[in-house]
Amino acid sequence: MSQTSQKPSVGAPSEASNRVQLSAFNRVLARPEIGALVAAIVIGIFFLIVAPPFRSADSLATVLYQSATIGIVAVGVGMLMIGGEFDLSAGVMVTSAGLVNAIFCFEYGINLWVGAVLSLLFALGVGFLNGYLVMKTGIASFLITLGSFFVLIGVNLGVTKLVTGSVTTSNINQMDGYSQLHAIFASTFTIGGVTVSIIVLWWFLFVAIATWVLQRTKIGNWIFAVGGNSASARAVGVPVLKVKVGLFMTVSFLAWFMGMHTLYRFNTLQSGNGIGNEFLYIIAAVVGGTLLTGGYGNAIGVAIGSFIFGMTNLCIVYAGWDPNWFRAFLGVMLLLAVLVNLYVKKLSTARKVG
């Protein structure tokens, strides 16, 4: 047996000629975000033609701002989806995080920093609970987070009404710590005559970090593995529970971040806001090439998906159309982008095998 095993194996194709080096073109085509990129370019050219106001740097800054408002949380949601789970509570959590900060600080008259930290702990706690319940009960994350989604909606409205007597929080812009927090989360700066919100920079930073984590780190490897096949991942020693709970907490961290932005930009919050945004995050991720079943996707794609959202949202106005059509338009864009994704992916894999 030992003698036969020293010969080159018969069954495996061992000839070096079997190797193929994919052309650069095909390697580019095989990337998850390429479909979204094609869609973004097509939609962009379309709006450059039909919406003249879009052809300015100011508009681009506004589109980027609009994209960032969805994009920041969408980065986390995209990573979570690559890890094989959903979070439907992310949209409402943005409002919850802001409310915790605003109401707590206003009622007790304390420094806003205290509320911001408290709100962060609250958001991370909800994220941990979501993840822990999903992992320990084995119930689909869709259901668990649907539950926390409704709980948060109710609590947001209920607590705000109970404490402030209305559905809106009181203005916080005269309180201690406001100017610093406003500078961090909601200030603007001017570049070449164009006013850009700092949240756009934060968005770019989070996308860059997520890209690094997913592609270049051990944890990224684990995220793809738990989303692609969590049983296999567990069997080779990947801490599946920690990875998934960590992903849920990443989403809630980013939701907190967005909540801080909303609060410090508008200074008051409507407690009913945020409902429906969870779908926008998921749409951005799917348009960006994230596989709905997990294990495939990347952060750049999600960012492009968010950009398509921001561009469509504003360019409908720029084009002079009734903004009520936006959601219908978004739905069509979603279907188109998904179809392009599917087509491009088929094209690239077909060539790869052949």
Added chain:
Amino acid sequence: MTDTISEHADQTLTQGEPLVEMVDVGKSYGAIRALKGINLTVRAGEVTGVLGDNGAGKSTLIKIISGLHSHNEGTLKVDGNEVKFSSPREALDHGIATVYQDLAVVSLMEVWRNFFLGSEMTSGGFPLSGMKIKEMKRIADEELQKMGIVVKDIDQPIGELSGGQRQCVAIARAVYFGARVLILDEPTAALGVKQSGVVLKYTAAARDAGLGVVFITHNPHHAYLVSDHFVILKLGQAVLDKKRSEVELDELTRQMAGGDELTELSHELKR
């Protein structure tokens, strides 16, 4: 490929040394008793063939050794020390690696990512420090080539490889990361004749390199080709426990085909 395996195999292993010992091990899931009174010794440089029909307790047995479930009766010893694993990581740390039939690899991930999954090479101790991607790709490619597996592209998703190649990658990975005990869960079940042959050769090569191998299968022919010791499970209990010298292929086949029940059945059905 024997060379590669011996290169990474633990040099301190001596032929015949018991690596894993199970004494009177049992496992119940609630009121259901999946395994009872199992005695099994895995020795260095030997293949232990565990045979059994569906539901005989094979999976439960390996899940105990590999740390996916823990036993609740009897004792499990690794290198003479009693242990009770609570996660696969603990079993891996004791040098026990398992290659599962269906969950050996993550098919959407690239070959090199799969090869290093759970044992990534990083350039620093921080959770976010980068992986040494170039080096990982090079090592994965070299190790696979040494074992006779040439993949088209180390960056291709492992799902594009054939079933036999996927099993071999999983075995190569386990050996590369210093496994001393290799558990193969039905490695040939979904494979064709040629590919089964490749996997069986790897099994033999691992044995010759001094590893202890547990080979789980319901195919007595495959078990007989490589095993030194046979255990047949039926309804959670061992019904046969013999050395290679004490048993013939016919007996294994007869036991696996239903054994005594089959004889009884043929009497009843006699016309």
